[in-house]
């Protein structure tokens with residue numbers, strides 16, 4: 001089931017606009033992440049799609065599921081499955097009864113037979129790999145297992161659309177990662193359309209077909225993870241999607257100067273700010289004719305496949321972060337207090353009118 005929103009806006013009394021008029025299209029079978037800082041309007045948007053919250057009457061926005069206009073349809077009749085951060089399982093019911101609940105309370109004419117309910121619940125528990133936990137109570141399960149029960153429960157009514165609000169927010173990092181992969185698999189197997197809210201960049205980029213980046217009630221950009229990372233629409237998206245190092249200085253005759261640091265750049269004279277990702281910062285024993293950016297290593301932490309190196313200098317307002325491969329780390333024999341030079345691999349620049357330019361460092 002595809003989802004189409006046009007001009008959906010929301011005010012909360014005098015509190016101001018939680019959502020600017022937003023338009024959004026999600027294709028059938030797509031998994032879209034809503035990513036943004038706290039207060040950017042993610043949950044409001046999700047709740048409006050669910051029918052838990054009404055959009056403003058002006059502008060008169062519409063919500064379509066496929067060809068069906070559901071703008072004024074009650075939440076109960078939208079055929080939606082929900083999963084929230086706090087498991088909200090019924091504590092006095094077994095896992096089986098929790099998953100079966102939505103089916104058992106259907107009006108008689110829509111309710112499957114008890115044999116069919118049993119078969120369907122067992123199939124769902126199998127899918128979430130909890131078939132041996134059917135007779136346990138929520139308190140006897142781990143957080144990750146409880147969240148899998150929530151998902152099975154949300155799927156029991158065979159929703160057209162699955163909405164997840166920070167579904168893994170309360171879990172520890174490792175369980176989160178497992179559940180994300182597993183959500184992706186389940187999504188692909190069952191082919192429903194999903195929208196999930198997160199404030200975790202990595203989670204959004206890893207799981208989603210497309211990610212909508214939100215700030216101040218607006219969608220700043222909606223794109224594939226790869227496109228978002230490579231061609232961010234504006235500075236906000238660039239900064240929100242990963243660590244950024246800032247280089248501020250003054251350009252004169254093709255050279256950016258910042259204290260004792262210099263970098264050749266093909267830019268007009270005037271004040272300038274360049275942005276660099278940690279993996280775009282190379283460290284070397286000596287400067288080059290184009291780049292003379294002396295720094296001191298202040299901290300080193302090997303994290304997984306890369307080494308994170310913090311570097312500082314008098315000409316830098318804030319320390320920079322460089323990520324190195326282990327081979328480079330060993331070759332440079334890095335240690336704290338060591339003096340080195342930064343050679344930018346490339347940098348990014350956003351002008352005031354939000355257009356972005358990116359160029360390789362002058363060679």
Ligand SMILES: Nc1ncnc2c1ncn2[C@@H]1O[C@H](COP(=O)(O)OP(=O)(O)OP(=O)(O)O)[C@@H](O)[C@H]1O
Nearest residue numbers: 012015018036037038039040041042043044045199
């Ligand atoms: N019931 C409400 N009454 C008044 N203001 C609200 C209400 N719900 C949300 N808001 C406001 O609307 C804005 C958007 O909130 P929303 O919960 O949608 O953001 P969010 O991106 O989901 O944030 P978080 O990640 O913290 O959950 C915020 O400024 C919030 O304070």
